[in-house]
Amino acid sequence: MTGRYSLPDVNGRFGVFGGRYVPETLVEPLVELEEAYYRLKDDESFKRELNTLLRDYAGRPTPLYYAERLTERLGGAKIYLKREDLLFTGAHKINNAIGQALIARRMGKTRLVAETGAGQHGVATATVAARMGFKCTVYMGAEDMERQSVNVYRMRLLGAEVRRVDTGSRTLKDAINEALRDWATNVMTTHYLLGSAVGPHPYPLIVRDLQSVIGREIRQQVLEKEGRLPDMVVACVGGGSNAIGTFYPFIEDKDVRLVGVEAGGEGLGTGRHAASLVGGTPGILHGTYSYILQDENGQISTTHSISAGLDYSGVGPEHAYLKDSGRAEYVAVGDLEALDAFLKLTRVEGIMPALEPAHALAYVMKAAPTMRRDDIIVVTLSGRGDKDLGIVSKSLGEAFEQD
Amino acid sequence: MSRIEDVFRRSLASGSAVLIGYLTAGDPRQEYTVRFAETLLEGGVDILELGAPFSDPVADGVTIQASSQRALAAGTTLRDTIKLTAEIKKRHEAPIVILSYLNPIHRMEFRRFFQEAGAAGVDGVVVPDLPVEESSSFREEAQRAGVNTIFLASPTTSESRLDKILKASKGFVYLVSLLGVTGVRRDVSPEALRLLERVKARRERPYAAVGFGVSTPDHVSLLVRSGAEGVIVGSALVRIVEENLNNPEDCAERLGSLAIRLKEAARF
Numbered sequence: 001m002t003g004r005y006s007l008p009d010v011n012g013r014f015g016v017f018g019g020r021y022v023p024e025t026l027v028e029p030l031v032e033l034e035e036a037y038y039r040l041k042d043d044e045s046f047k048r049e050l051n052t053l054l055r056d057y058a059g060r061p062t063p064l065y066y067a068e069r070l071t072e073r074l075g076g077a078k079i080y081l082k083r084e085d086l087l088f089t090g091a092h093k094i095n096n097a098i099g100q101a102l103i104a105r106r107m108g109k110t111r112l113v114a115e116t117g118a119g120q121h122g123v124a125t126a127t128v129a130a131r132m133g134f135k136c137t138v139y140m141g142a143e144d145m146e147r148q149s150v151n152v153y154r155m156r157l158l159g160a161e162v163r164r165v166d167t168g169s170r171t172l173k174d175a176i177n178e179a180l181r182d183w184a185t186n187v188m189t190t191h192y193l194l195g196s197a198v199g200p201h202p203y204p205l206i207v208r209d210l211q212s213v214i215g216r217e218i219r220q221q222v223l224e225k226e227g228r229l230p231d232m233v234v235a236c237v238g239g240g241s242n243a244i245g246t247f248y249p250f251i252e253d254k255d256v257r258l259v260g261v262e263a264g265g266e267g268l269g270t271g272r273h274a275a276s277l278v279g280g281t282p283g284i285l286h287g288t289y290s291y292i293l294q295d296e297n298g299q300i301s302t303t304h305s306i307s308a309g310l311d312y313s314g315v316g317p318e319h320a321y322l323k324d325s326g327r328a329e330y331v332a333v334g335d336l337e338a339l340d341a342f343l344k345l346t347r348v349e350g351i352m353p354a355l356e357p358a359h360a361l362a363y364v365m366k367a368a369p370t371m372r373r374d375d376i377i378v379v380t381l382s383g384r385g386d387k388d389l390g391i392v393s394k395s396l397g398e399a400f401e402q403d
Numbered sequence: 404m405s406r407i408e409d410v411f412r413r414s415l416a417s418g419s420a421v422l423i424g425y426l427t428a429g430d431p432r433q434e435y436t437v438r439f440a441e442t443l444l445e446g447g448v449d450i451l452e453l454g455a456p457f458s459d460p461v462a463d464g465v466t467i468q469a470s471s472q473r474a475l476a477a478g479t480t481l482r483d484t485i486k487l488t489a490e491i492k493k494r495h496e497a498p499i500v501i502l503s504y505l506n507p508i509h510r511m512e513f514r515r516f517f518q519e520a521g522a523a524g525v526d527g528v529v530v531p532d533l534p535v536e537e538s539s540s541f542r543e544e545a546q547r548a549g550v551n552t553i554f555l556a557s558p559t560t561s562e563s564r565l566d567k568i569l570k571a572s573k574g575f576v577y578l579v580s581l582l583g584v585t586g587v588r589r590d591v592s593p594e595a596l597r598l599l600e601r602v603k604a605r606r607e608r609p610y611a612a613v614g615f616g617v618s619t620p621d622h623v624s625l626l627v628r629s630g631a632e633g634v635i636v637g638s639a640l641v642r643i644v645e646e647n648l649n650n651p652e653d654c655a656e657r658l659g660s661l662a663i664r665l666k667e668a669a670r671f
Contacts, residue, residue, distance in 0.1 A: 020534060020537065021532045022532055022534065023532055024557040027536075028564070180461045181462075184583055185582055286461075297481060298507030299475065
């Protein structure tokens with residue numbers, strides 16, 4: 001890669017990846033969304049409204065926290081946590097939800113439809129719908145509704161209708177299918193507020209741009225604190241929205257290593273994982289050409305991860321491009337390592353991360369001790385762990401029950 | 404002139420629109436598909452549309468989703484769908500169109516897919532998640548193998564894109580009658596008639612067939628009176644399969660009798 005990074009191209013491509021593979025009914029609405037976005041993204045009043053809401057409603061900027069005790073414990077590189085877990089509604093998803101809802105409003109839409117895995121994007125969407133007066137329907141896999149029941153209740157309290165998806169693997173992939181079907185049916189009134197950097201063009205572009213506030217803040221904050229850029233930036237990757245938001249402002253800084261951490265589930269060899277980039281092959285899912293998990297006949301594989309937010313068979317096309325071009329590295333971390341990292345951060349720093357970024361932390365805990373003490377790692381803590389306490393208590397069993 | 408166009412020409416000359424009937428290959432078992440296809444063709448279906456099951460059929464409603472799941476559970480692949488086509492072609496001359504989502508075709512590689520499909524006698528291919536803009540290498544391979552590419556146009560399609568779609572569609576163009584997914588509906592939507600009118604106003608165009616929600620003889624006759632040259636019936640047939648899973652003989656009989664009534668309604 002040389003020179004300025006300016007992807008996607010006019011066809012919504014990141015190299016060979018990306019594009020727009022959708023039923024005909026959705027093509028024109030995607031074109032309209034693309035045109036609206038290009039019109040708005042440099043519009044002063046849009047930017048002012050977005051930035052005001054991000055600051056006063058969502059709580060930006062989030063701190064860049066030096067995890068001193070964790071750093072000492074690991075005995076290697078200095079570790080900074082980008083505290084997206086402190087954002088309103090508990091995760092980075094609100095950055096994108098606010099931005100897209102503002103676009104939808106300016107496009108004259110009155111209803112939002114969204115998919116959700118862990119429930120964080122559903123909660124973020126239900127929240128902005130309440131704030132801006134949209135009707136809101138959220139699709140959620142039956143399995144995810146069980147393991148993230150608190151978030152289901154939150155969405156309903158916020159006035160959203162949560163529709164249970166019982167097809168396929170009953171997780172995020174199936175929720176996206178249903179959201180796309182709903183959108184095709186109600187396209188005149190409805191904006192599909194897609195929550196990750198996946199899907200057909202222009203979604204990977206819009207979500208990346210809206211989430212890259214994370215990386216821009218990191219850049220500024222680490223320069224203030226350390227006077228230089230970090231050596232390594234790490235984020236977890238399901239669909240890849242917090243990771244692309246973290247990486248994007250560093251893409252042209254060749255000395256900054258970008259590491260995405262996927263869900264290794266029960267191990268890549270078992271087939272029970274969700275590591276599309278590490279263990280998948282190129283294919284088409286949900287409107288985009290990227291790495292996916294599929295069988296030899298091109299059927300989409302079911303996935304597994306302890307973390308509902310990473311439990312997805314595909315990944316954003318820009319990550320596929322960054323992988324193949326060598327600009328970013330992708331690794332997989334399993335369920336148990338993520339749980340260990342969850343517990344370690346909780347005990348050492350008193351910060352309880354969501355299980356999604358616990359995957360990124362698990363990688364950092366392995367990488368930091370192999371690095372020099374004056375090296376700097378920034379890891380994005382994309383959400384807080386409250387929603388996962390049920391899963392954690394089930395997994396860790398009675399070890400923490402007191403009598 | 405392709406076999407598909409020939410069927411349109413002859414059917415229209417004899418005073419009837421073309422009846423296109425859909426089945427999911429391998430639903431509920433591969434050995435039933437040939438039997439069901441034959442009853443449809445004998446009952447009056449002019450062109451068979453055979454669906455290759457896919458795990459994530461985003462353009463389909465609940466009926467075809469469930470049908471795809473049954474076919475996948477029976478182990479049906481895109482290759483099996485091609486084989487079933489060859490099997491049906493041994494006894495029937497009617498054109499067969501394969502409907503598949505893009506990923507299984509991509510996985511097989513376009514060239515190999517079209518070679519095998521062409522050799523099996525597949526006349527056309529419909530890919531519901533392949534917009535015309537993304538289709539250039541796909542169309543090249545199809546043309547090389549002599550297989551028609553059938554694109555979809557929808558009520559949301561703009562005039563300029565409609566031009567591209569009509570130009571790229573060989574055999575016929577598949578007009579999506581409504582906003583939404585496949586499935587049985589009560590009425591024909593007004594959007595269907597408006598889209599049909601827009602297409603028929605063009606001088607240079609392929610034959611126009613309307614699908615999505617076309618379920619009853621009344622729907623067929625309304626569409627044909629409004630100028631449809633073909634009608635595509637899917638979920639209504641698949642629903643019969645769904646209601647007779649353990650009873651292939653009854654199923655075949657009911658499929659055949661619906662085909663007869665639909666074809667009668669297709670006369671103008």
